[in-house]
Amino acid sequence: MHPNALLDLCTELLRSVLKFDAPADGVVSAFFRKNKALGQRERHALAETTYAVLRQKPLLQSLAQSGAGPLERRLAILAWAGGEAGLKGALKPQEQEWLKQVRQVDVASLAPKLRHNMPEWLAEPLLARLGETEFWALAASMSEGAALDLRVNTLKAKREEVQAQLKAAGIAAEPMPYSPWGLRVQGKPALNKLEAFTSGALEVQDEGSQLLALALDAKRSEMVVDFCAGAGGKTLALGAAMRNTGRLYAFDVSGHRLESLKPRLARSGLSNVYPAQIAHERDDRIKRLAGKIDRVLVDAPCSGLGTLRRNPDLKWRQSPQAVVELQAKQKAILDSAARLLKPGGRLVYATCSLLDAENEVIAQAFSEAHPDFQPLDAAAVLEKAHVAQAASLCEQGFIRLWPHRHQVDGFFAAIWERKA
Numbered sequence: 001m002h003p004n005a006l007l008d009l010c011t012e013l014l015r016s017v018l019k020f021d022a023p024a025d026g027v028v029s030a031f032f033r034k035n036k037a038l039g040q041r042e043r044h045a046l047a048e049t050t051y052a053v054l055r056q057k058p059l060l061q062s063l064a065q066s067g068a069g070p071l072e073r074r075l076a077i078l079a080w081a082g083g084e085a086g087l088k089g090a091l092k093p094q095e096q097e098w099l100k101q102v103r104q105v106d107v108a109s110l111a112p113k114l115r116h117n118m119p120e121w122l123a124e125p126l127l128a129r130l131g132e133t134e135f136w137a138l139a140a141s142m143s144e145g146a147a148l149d150l151r152v153n154t155l156k157a158k159r160e161e162v163q164a165q166l167k168a169a170g171i172a173a174e175p176m177p178y179s180p181w182g183l184r185v186q187g188k189p190a191l192n193k194l195e196a197f198t199s200g201a202l203e204v205q206d207e208g209s210q211l212l213a214l215a216l217d218a219k220r221s222e223m224v225v226d227f228c229a230g231a232g233g234k235t236l237a238l239g240a241a242m243r244n245t246g247r248l249y250a251f252d253v254s255g256h257r258l259e260s261l262k263p264r265l266a267r268s269g270l271s272n273v274y275p276a277q278i279a280h281e282r283d284d285r286i287k288r289l290a291g292k293i294d295r296v297l298v299d300a301p302c303s304g305l306g307t308l309r310r311n312p313d314l315k316w317r318q319s320p321q322a323v324v325e326l327q328a329k330q331k332a333i334l335d336s337a338a339r340l341l342k343p344g345g346r347l348v349y350a351t352c353s354l355l356d357a358e359n360e361v362i363a364q365a366f367s368e369a370h371p372d373f374q375p376l377d378a379a380a381v382l383e384k385a386h387v388a389q390a391a392s393l394c395e396q397g398f399i400r401l402w403p404h405r406h407q408v409d410g411f412f413a414a415i416w417e418r419k420a
């Protein structure tokens with residue numbers, strides 16, 4: 001495709017994505033389905049350029065002010081990830097001149113908001129919590145993409161075996177620093193045709209998610225509930241940890257998400273998982289199971305702001321009002337899910353948010369309202385689950401994972417035991 005035609009397509013794609021009326025990954029996939037003739041490299045260029053614009057929108061919009069022509073074209077030029085030669089071939093002489101000038105701007109001299117590329121309502125609490133140095137390290141890490149994290153299905157294979165299979169396929173994978181189940185791959189190799197993938201020996205899963213499943217420490221023959229199972233990323237990890245025994249209920253209000261769990265379940269070889277759509281957190285099914293469950297994971301709906309490396313559009317699609325609404329939902333789900341536990345049972349509340357409001361605030365309110373639940377020290381729990389450097393993953397008794405500290409998505413987890 002002529003470079004200018006590709007740049008035009010990128011302009012069109014950005015126009016759709018920047019409406020922010022749907023998640024960016026869905027808009028990009030739909031665009032590729034519509035433009036079937038695009039090759040692998042062209043898709044890569046369009047997707048990477050789009051994500052670069054989403055990550056640095058304030059900076060690029062500010063730099064784009066000086067140019068001419070459609071704003072989305074100027075943004076695409078500034079963030080172009082399809083190679084310098086292609087870009088040169090696409091630009092008109094005045095655009096080339098403009099780009100040369102913009103590249104001379106000293107970004108370090110610009111206002112903080114143009115450098116951290118976050119909305120103020122998000123930047124403020126993070127700066128207050130982390131202090132200057134760490135805040136800027138976080139902002140930098142969220143401007144980069146994430147590595148490809150894999151979880152080995154220990155029911156089917158050992159980590160070293162899968163690592164060797166990947167190596168034979170030309171894919172270099174390293175054991176993860178913290179999760180005993182994980183392998184990390186640089187770049188984005190296609191996995192879905194590999195024997196290790198089709199046989200169910202590996203799944204794509206961020207290391208942070210693996211650590212949350214490890215914190216629940218589900219055991220053989222237990223009754224376990226994954227209350228907000230979604231497409232089942234953590235369900236699959238829990239089912240394997242239970243060695244395909246016992247009973248693992250995968251609940252969610254979204255039937256559509258639970259549907260996506262089915263092919264993954266089939267690959268995984270698990271037969272101890274019972275997916276069930278619930279109407280809401282006080283569904284009759286929950287009442288029937290009250291007091292009967294050994295372990296409950298609440299992977300609560302949240303702002304997702306810990307996943308900005310993968311979903312940079314979330315910082316422009318979320319709002320303080322949405323966070324307030326989520327808090328009410330999180331409290332209600334946690335309260336209801338807690339009723340499921342037997343005395344001596346374990347409860348884990350988790351989010352992929354960076355905000356105290358969705359994390360410590362919810363956990364502390366729950367502890368105050370539920371003196372029959374004893375908070376457990378997260379570092380001790382993770383250590384027992386064979387997680388390396390467990391203490392470095394925890395703050396104030398909670399799991400607190402940060403992209404800039406741990407090279408994982410941002411996650412939080414609080415752990416309790418129901419008193420006997």
Ligand SMILES: C[S@@+](CC[C@H](N)C(=O)[O-])C[C@H]1O[C@@H](n2cnc3c(N)ncnc32)[C@H](O)[C@@H]1O
Pocket residue numbers: 209227228229230231232233234235251252253254257278280281299300301302333
């Ligand atoms: C963070 S996602 C779960 C991700 C999933 N655990 C995984 O590892 O792939 C939160 C899920 O909570 C579900 N949800 C929202 N409200 C709920 C409710 N009242 N009860 C149960 N699940 C709910 C959403 O449909 C969504 O799938």
